[in-house]
Structure formats: structure tokens, C-alpha cells
Amino acid sequence: MATWQGAPDTPVVSICCITYNHELYIEDALEGFLIQETDFPFEILIHDDASTDRTADIIIEYSNRYPKIFKLILQKENQFSKNIRPTPIAIANARGKYIAFCEGDDYWNNSRKIQKQVNLLEQDLSASLCFHKVDKLIMKNNSISEFPEVEVAICRAEDIIRDNIIPTCSVLARKTTVQETPEWFNKIIMNDWPRWIMACQNGYALMINKKMGVYRVHREGMWSVTSWEDKVLGNLDFLYSIMEHGSNELKKAAEIRKNEIIYSIAAGASIKKRLSNHSVFGPLLRFWRIYINKSFPEFKKNHKYIS
Missing domain, CATH: 1.10.10 (Arc Repressor Mutant, subunit A)
Structure with missing residues (x-):
């Protein structure tokens, strides 16, 4: 934050973090946000979907320590159960030119992550988003593997349809490419895979072949509990x-x-x-x-x- 150029109230990046009952993991996510070293201001936007554990309490503690960069949306009633997606709510409240995605049970472990991604998108104005490799951590047996295993430079929308190799916690996207979605989008069970495809309709995704985060797979995860x-x-x-x-x-x-x-x-x-x-x-x-x-x-x- 000492290296920021620009006013804190005009962030270049909005870190959007969706949480629900992530008390065991959320501190790792928040610390991963706070270690970011950038030459631009960023905000940390947390949407908690009425967690029933201590997730909201932990978020509030961090927000009280860093009130200038944290922005909280604390729901009183669970929105997902009403078929209301939390991610669009967070994006609508974001002030940044770019959106960095990371759910509350994942985390970043590279302090230059979002700086590197912003640099890439500033250099390539045709790119819609940027992503990178992560460690995929299977909590059941504590095994770790690299994801994705492939190394590519560019992914177009049709490539992502064939094979979604984009970890959500690795994405930094131009806000203009993810803030509007068609009506039918909200009727499907998936959230992130379709979002990257929609974002890349008029552009493409750039990949950094370097691991800069951890994607946790556990039984409480939304996709894990889906039949x-x-x-x-x-x-x-x-x-x-x-x-x-x-x-x-x-x-x-x-x-x-x-x-x-x-x-x-x-x-x-x-x-x-x-x-x-x-x-x-x-x-x-x-x-x-x-x-x-x-x-x-x-x-x-x-x-x-x-x-």
C-alpha cells in the first residue's frame, strides 16, 4: 500500500471474494489479498451470503483493521437459496477497472499476482481476462496437483467451452467483460465456467504459466455437493x-x-x-x-x- 500511486478511493482493481461458511479458510484468503504489492490502489470487496459460522465475524475483524480498503456486503438472508447469485452483486458494487476473483475457501500465495496480471492486460487491450496456474489441494487426502496441467498462451471462448482450464481464484478480468450477463445465464447451475466464456466472446484469455494460488477441493464446496x-x-x-x-x-x-x-x-x-x-x-x-x-x-x- 505504501507503493500505491493514486487515491485509495479510486481503486484500479476490485478483489471480489464470495464467502459462505468459510471460517476454516477465510483468513488464508484475506492474508493473500493483503500481501499484494502493487503500484496502484485496490479494494477488497467481500460478499458474505449469511454464513452460519464465524466467517462474518472474521471478515469484520479484518475490515476494522483496514477500513480504507475493505468493503463488506453482509447478507442477513442467504441469497443463493433464493436463486440470487452473489457474484453479480459483488461485481455491481466494485469500483475497479479490473475484477480479481477469489472465493473464501481459496487463496493467493504470490505477492505480485495482481500486479503481473494488470500489466499483461494493460499491454494487450484485446484480452478480456488473465489467469494462471494454481495448486489444486484435495482436502480429503491432502494431495496437491498442478492445475491446469497444460501450458498455453491464449484461450478463446470456443477453447473454454471444450475444456475449462481456468481456476476461478486465478482470474483477473476487465470489469466491462464480466459485469453484464444475459438473462439465461442466471438459470444455469454453473457460474464461473460460463462467465469466462461470455467474457471472452469478443476477446480472449491470457494465461500465465506460473502457480500463484491454491484452489481447495473439499466436501463443503458448492460443486462438490452438487449431485x-x-x-x-x-x-x-x-x-x-x-x-x-x-x-x-x-x-x-x-x-x-x-x-x-x-x-x-x-x-x-x-x-x-x-x-x-x-x-x-x-x-x-x-x-x-x-x-x-x-x-x-x-x-x-x-x-x-x-x-
């Missing part, structure tokens, strides 16, 4: 929305990805036919057959196990 059925349907719903509303390039990429999902389900179901009475696999296969028969009747002609 297999909802994950599959969520993916397909989103891809169909792209096929209906997207550009020709995005429609083609969504069609390819949709077919990959459908065929992988078909192959999996054929292989697991003998497990159809299994207590776990049985219900999954029955769900699959109902969905495929209803949505893709042509599969019956070519897959004898669909019935």
Missing part, C-alpha cells in the same frame, strides 16, 4: 443455451462438447449394464435412460442398452 445428475444436466443446459444464443463459432464448439458428454454417458451406460441393480449405479443409469430417451430418441436405434 452427479445435476452436474450433467447443468452442463447440458448451458451448452444448449450457447447453441441457442451464441455466435456460430460458439455454437459449433458447444455442439461438439455436448456430443462428447452424450457419447461418454452412452459408453458408460453400456459398460455398466450389469450394474443396473446396484444401489448406487442403478439409479444413475435409470436417470440416464430416461433423459436420453426423452431428449435423444435417435440413440435407441444404435444403443441396445437404452431402454
